[in-house]
Amino acid sequence: VYVTNILIDMYCKCGSLEDAHSVFDGSQERTVVTWSALLAGHAQLGQPSKALKIFEKMHSKGLNMDNAVFLSTLQACARLKDIDYGKMVHSYIIEISCETDLYTVSTLVDMYAKCGHLESAQSMFDKLCKRDIVLWNALVGGYVEQDDYQGVFALFLRMQEEGVEPDEVTYACLLKGQFTPASLDRGKLIHTVISFKGSENTSAVGSSLIDMYIKCGAVDDAYGVFEKLSCRDSVLWSTMIAGFSSGGHAQDAVKLSQKMRSEGLQMSPATFSCLLKACSSIAAFKEGKLVHADVMRSGCDSDVHIASALIDMFAKCGSLEDARRLFERLSCRDVVVWNAIIAGHAEHGDFVSAMEYYTHMRREGAMPD
RNA sequence: UUUCGAGUAGAUGUCACUC
Numbered sequence: 348v349y350v351t352n353i354l355i356d357m358y359c360k361c362g363s364l365e366d367a368h369s370v371f372d373g374s375q376e377r378t379v380v381t382w383s384a385l386l387a388g389h390a391q392l393g394q395p396s397k398a399l400k401i402f403e404k405m406h407s408k409g410l411n412m413d414n415a416v417f418l419s420t421l422q423a424c425a426r427l428k429d430i431d432y433g434k435m436v437h438s439y440i441i442e443i444s445c446e447t448d449l450y451t452v453s454t455l456v457d458m459y460a461k462c463g464h465l466e467s468a469q470s471m472f473d474k475l476c477k478r479d480i481v482l483w484n485a486l487v488g489g490y491v492e493q494d495d496y497q498g499v500f501a502l503f504l505r506m507q508e509e510g511v512e513p514d515e516v517t518y519a520c521l522l523k524g525q526f527t528p529a530s531l532d533r534g535k536l537i538h539t540v541i542s543f544k545g546s547e548n549t550s551a552v553g554s555s556l557i558d559m560y561i562k563c564g565a566v567d568d569a570y571g572v573f574e575k576l577s578c579r580d581s582v583l584w585s586t587m588i589a590g591f592s593s594g595g596h597a598q599d600a601v602k603l604s605q606k607m608r609s610e611g612l613q614m615s616p617a618t619f620s621c622l623l624k625a626c627s628s629i630a631a632f633k634e635g636k637l638v639h640a641d642v643m644r645s646g647c648d649s650d651v652h653i654a655s656a657l658i659d660m661f662a663k664c665g666s667l668e669d670a671r672r673l674f675e676r677l678s679c680r681d682v683v684v685w686n687a688i689i690a691g692h693a694e695h696g697d698f699v700s701a702m703e704y705y706t707h708m709r710r711e712g713a714m715p716d
Numbered sequence: 717u718u719u720c721g722a723g724u725a726g727a728u729g730u731c732a733c734u735c
Contacts, residue, residue, distance in 0.1 A: 348720080349720045350720085351720090352720040352721065353720055353721090355720095355721085356720075356721060359721095378720085378721095379721085380720055380721050381720090381721085382721090383720095383721045383722070384720080384721045384722095385721090386721085386722090387721060387722060388721095390722095413721095413722085414718095414722065414723095415718080415721050415722035416721085416722075417722085418722045418723055419721085419722060419723095421723085422722090422723080448723095449723085450718085450722070450723045451722095451723080452723090453723050453724070454722085454723045454724090455723095456723095456724095457723070457724065479723095480724080481723060481724045482723085482724080483724085484724040484725070485723075485724045486724090487724085487725095488724060488725070489724095514725095515725075515726095516724055516725040516726095517724090517725080518725080519724090519725035519726055520724070520725055521725095522725085522726080523725065523726075550726075551725060551726045552725090552726080553726085554726045554727060555725075555726050555727095556726095557726090557727085558726070558727070581727090582726060582727050582728095583726090583727080584727090585727040585728060586726070586727040586728095587727090588727085588728095589727060589728065590727085615727095615728090616728075617727060617728040618727085618728080619728085620727090620728040620729055621727070621728055623729080624728080624729075650729095651729080652728070652729045653729075654729085655729045655730060656728090656729045656730090657729095658729095658730085659729070659730060662730095681729095682730080682731095683729060683730045683731085684729085684730075685730085686730040686731050687729080687730045687731085688730090689730085689731090690730060690731060691730090716730095716731085
């Protein structure tokens with residue numbers, strides 16, 4: 348059973364729910380953990396409704412639920428913003444009496460906050476006598492997501508008063524809010540606090556800051572943050588590249604990727620994706636072909652995300668042959684890939700081919716959206 | 717203290733929408 352459980356968990360963590368399911372279906376013996384692993388996979392991989400279905404099945408089978416099961420179920424409720432379901436799980440937790448577990452309470456607070464019930468989240472929070480940083484962060488994030496900046500401010504002050512040190516997650520939470528050029532002052536204020544606390548130099552905070560400045564239209568400030576960072580992970584590079592191209596500086600995005608190459612850094616699939624978008628936005632054909640070569644070398648050319656970005660890039664550069672050649676070689680085509688090839692041909696006035704691709708798509712049984 | 721599973725936070729594909 349252990350092996351089965353580990354396998355299911357592994358497949359879920361690799362993002363393949365299908366494989367996880369087939370292991371699950373083929374298993375002779377199942378424990379709560381077997382179910383729990385499958386449930387967690389669905390809750391975390393964007394299949395919250397299916398996660399709740401699994402929870403219901405577990406319930407009807409009369410399995411003994413434990414904390415792990417509740418946490419994943421509550422995550423699913425939070426994603427769906429299904430407060431009624433969340434409350435139901437909550438009362439179930441009270442019945443089983445494991446409401447004292449800090450992990451469980453944090454997840455409950457997070458669930459209430461994400462569903463917009465900040466008062467419930469706050470009162471649960473207040474009733475506790477022991478709080479860890481995750482719990483604080485969950486509530487901070489909740490206020491931020493509801494755009495309740497007074498609440499954010501009050502809570503942050505209370506953290507200081509109680510001597511709780513914010514960590515990088517706290518700052519990332521503060522920065523995940525809505526930002527527009529009108530909110531640059533708020534962004535800068537948060538940045539000042541972070542610098543004052545000396546927490547500027549971590550990648551999660553750095554990329555959140557960059558993203559914030561880009562959303563505020565302050566490309567130079569964003570790049571300033573990037574330059575100051577001594578340790579850059581791939582998310583940081585992607586953030587900056589994406590930031591340049593969305594801020595109308597696609598040329599700089601390309602330049603940055605050259606710097607990345609010259610430093611001998613491996614590009615991740617996400618980096619490729621950002622970079623290809625930059626290339627297509629300015630129809631940078633030569634650079635696009637270079638990226639294509641990099642993609643081939645890294646072996647992630649079968650990734651549908653990358654493939655569709657490549658097809659789109661070639662199409663936007665006006666090289667439909669290259670787009671077609673890539674398309675033909677793909678073994679797995681999702682809607683986005685089909686859309687990209689169809690739109691590419693339509694964009695260039697080749698409506699006949701566009702229609703042909705459309706009928707081709709229907710023949711293969713893919714659903715248009 | 718979660719080594720069979722479980723809590724908060726960062727970037728990423730096509731098209732359409734407001735202007």
